[in-house]
Amino acid sequence: MQAAFNLVMALLYLVFWGATFVIFYHLTRFGIGVQPKRFAAAFFLGSVVLFGISLVFAARFDFNSLFS
């Protein structure tokens, strides 16, 4: 069960970073002017912070405590 949870978590993070890449790529590649670059920077920083927080909570979460 723990392994299944880890797999689901890894898939979620993979989807998150995939979508982050697509948004970041579009903002930096096709954006004209300053605004898309600012959005891209804020988006990337926020994504890293959110991912970090999520990872901390995932690491602290004891999967076995659900069944005790």
Next chain:
Amino acid sequence: MIERIIAVFRESSRSFEGQGKGEEVVLLLRKHPFIALVPVSTISFFALVPVLVFLIFYSAVVSSSYFGLILFLATVYYMALWLFAFYYLAMYTLNTVVVTNKRIIERTQNGFFDRQVSELHIYRIQDITVLVKGIMPTTLHYGDILVQTAASEKEFIFRQIPHPEEVKNAIMKAVSMANAGVKPASEAVNN
């Protein structure tokens, strides 16, 4: 080095893909920020939901054996909201109208893999109509700009542009300068 990186977020040459030699950007237009504010504020409302649930069911949530799982799921929920918010912001910022001294280029991004680029040579512009209709457009000063070329050709409509009167004047000025063979100065109506 760091100053050069920071400068990217302060100033821009406003160059774009497919820009011709000697072609200068006169105006860079986007829809009024209010248009982006509607989906983003809806997402912000959804961001408050877990906070409200946590505050209402505080004692039950904290003492629950699922507390760790709830915290993890909340972060996943916020990650999804973050992606949705920036999806809408990206769509807003990638929909542009670029007025150069030679042509007008409209880039319409309807999704990540759905982009439409239309262009119109500036010397073909015959007349421009500004359309401000409704309470919000009148109050917030945004509206549609209809650019008419030769009678049989397609009419260009740039929707929800801020300060459409000023934009219309700037385009007309660019048209008259292009016809006279003078390069117009770049104007910062919207970055």
